[in-house]
Amino acid sequence: MVALFLAILSALLTPTLSAPAGISIPHVDPSKILCRLPILQNIWITCPSNGKAALNRQTSLGTANGVEDPNGAYRFAVRYGNAARFQPSSVVTSWDLPNGSNNASALPLACPQPDIDASAYSEDCLSMILYVPPSLTVTSQAPTLVWIHGGSFIVGSSSGAGLDGSKLAIATNSIVAVIQYRLGAPGFLAPNGQTNLAVKDVVTGLNFLKKVLPYFGGSPSKVTLAGQSAGANMIRALLAVPSASSLFRSAILQSDPMNFGFLSPTTYSALKNDFVSRTGCSATDNACLNGLSVAALISASMATFNAGLSISPAAGQAQPIRPVLDGSYIAAPLDSTGTFPPQTKPLLITTVAQEAGWAIYKSFSDPLPEFALPSVCEFSLGSDRTATVLNQQLYQPIPNAGGDPDARAQLQLIGTDQLWKCSGWTFTRSWVQNGGTAYVGQYVVGSTYPGNELVPFCTQSGVVCHQDDIQIVFGTVENPTSAQSALITETQSRYKNFLANGNPNPSGLSAWPAATSSNVHPKLLGGTGEATVGACDPSFWGSSVQYDYQYYHNY
Structure with missing residues (x-):
């Protein structure tokens, strides 16, 4: 319709008479008039x-x-x-x-x-x-x-x-x-x-x-x-x-x-x-x-x-300036330290496979001997929480390419679980228990975010560091691989459905079950099946080992 109107207007405004000698009749750009017409304000x-x-x-x-x-x-x-x-x-x-x-x-x-x-x-x-x-x-x-x-x-x-x-x-x-x-x-x-x-x-x-x-x-x-x-x-x-x-x-x-x-x-x-x-x-x-x-x-x-x-x-170390539970504007902690209010909104809650990879491998550029693990853990967790974490055998030594244990691998898993993955699952269970709907996912395919390439660990095949999900969601990956392209298409399709009705399950894609209070059903995004529970069992993180918001609750 706009094109037709523009064509008609252009015809009306195009001079049909020859100009007298020496006189120039300027061409009138119809779009400049269109821009000022009130009748077209809503197109x-x-x-x-x-x-x-x-x-x-x-x-x-x-x-x-x-x-x-x-x-x-x-x-x-x-x-x-x-x-x-x-x-x-x-x-x-x-x-x-x-x-x-x-x-x-x-x-x-x-x-x-x-x-x-x-x-x-x-x-x-x-x-x-x-x-x-x-x-x-x-x-x-x-x-x-x-x-x-x-x-x-x-x-x-x-x-x-x-x-x-x-x-x-x-x-x-x-x-x-x-x-x-x-x-x-x-x-x-x-x-x-x-x-x-x-x-x-x-x-x-x-x-x-x-x-x-x-x-x-x-x-x-x-x-x-x-x-x-x-x-x-x-x-x-x-x-x-x-x-x-x-x-x-x-x-x-x-x-x-x-x-x-x-x-x-x-x-x-x-x-x-x-x-x-x-x-x-x-x-x-x-x-x-x-x-x-x-x-x-x-x-x-x-x-x-x-x-x-x-x-x-x-x-904390990474984000000390952040929202405050002032009791008036922000009214509830939304964690286990206070009453969790009733909820109705649907949520998508996702993490990436190696959330802590950038921080750990940037801090320790060389392999870390196993005997250094307790002291590094204590810097973040304190002695009592460190003892509980290391005594449960949930984070076993992982050898590096040379066959020797590299404590960085354990630290990466501990950091990912504590700061992001397990704490997110704990939040999910509380959200569902109080009436909300939630879908949990873990990205196992990503795109190296600018800056992450400075840490070689984050560029390894199969590693998805913090922020590596951003360009997948936005579809802004340069020269994507077939796996990245497939995940971009899937993610944006799921987001489209979620934006429309609060459910990330469009037709034609594998099922993404909603979380329950006992099983968060963490879907592998870019993979198949669900992420393993591991230390994210509710009896461990948030219970045997407190999160910071619990441990420092009286501060």
Whole structure:
């Protein structure tokens, strides 16, 4: 219809008379007029923007300017929220490109973080990128997948490696929204005591989507949250926020380090006070705090992050800055240390086969003798938990290529089970026992995520390290193998079904049984059958050996 209308308009606007000598009649581009016609506000139109084809869409917040992504979807970058430093965010009142840009093809600047150029980040960073399949119309009522990036709550962005949502959007016929939120102390350790600002940023983003999704063919009642690592941790926090429950109907948690749990108010206060002391300001001196440079904020935030374990053992080593169980916004721990509330939402909970591989083999580049195992374990688990773990014979010595035992292999298994796999299964059983539905999976095929190639262990055949599932889900693997291609197709098909009805079992694929309180049925993704239970038996991790959230419960 648009093409026909354009053709008619072009014919009407094309001069049919010869111009008098010496007078030029300019050609009128009908698309430029089309872009301004109110009658076409509710259909896609292609308009010029800075020399590139752009797509305009009229919304309740104004005109959304986007471009066609190289992978086929329509891409819209947008600023979704406003926030002053250390204050809660609010939904924008108009549609604006991120960072004051007038280039619809530009991607948002990241939130302030270490190890990137200052020109790549901005405090004005509450932005997201929408990927919309060309097939959608305003009447489609399509689902939306909101992706929350990981990065230990200190790094990451909506334009991170592998997060182009175009292929995923087209494969699932859904809108994919990749969101970013405040990181480090600005998002989690506000000196004024305002807790969980980053969690509230995501809620602000969800409220923004509720306003605009209908104009892109999406249904506000069909939103699924998905995220990996810290992004999955963020989703678990949102599952514990009663006021956010109506904003999404299902969730996908990939590689959530559930062993840590939420911060306690005591540990949060200790971390917050440490951060404030490193700024050189007092907690009540707003002029001083607001006058700090962004570089100074990052420096103080990272100093607290790196000192987290020494500030409080409950903070843990890898993700000391994280959501806090403040008792008001986040109302329940969602673990065995408190009453688990009734649940109704369906979840997908997945891990990868060698979650701890990158951390262990990066820390110990050479084989580790067996006699070193207890002392290394004690650094993370303490002496009593280490003794229980090693006395149960569940983690036997594994020889390296030369035939000698390499304690790194045992440490990798222990770390994977404690931080991700077994703690995730424990959470699953609690979720199901309290009325929710859950499907558990383990990736045994992956794609080496940028950075993981620096650790040779993670590039070995059959090894799937932390983050190696991301490009499988998004379909952004470069030159995929046949096994990767097959898993991408399967995963996106299962996600499409899950987004539609909360069940990852489309016709034509092998059955993925729902978890029960006694058997989580962990499906091997990229393999056949189910993962072995091993040490994830509920009588071991979480019982004989406590998770950190249990062990440090009184901190």
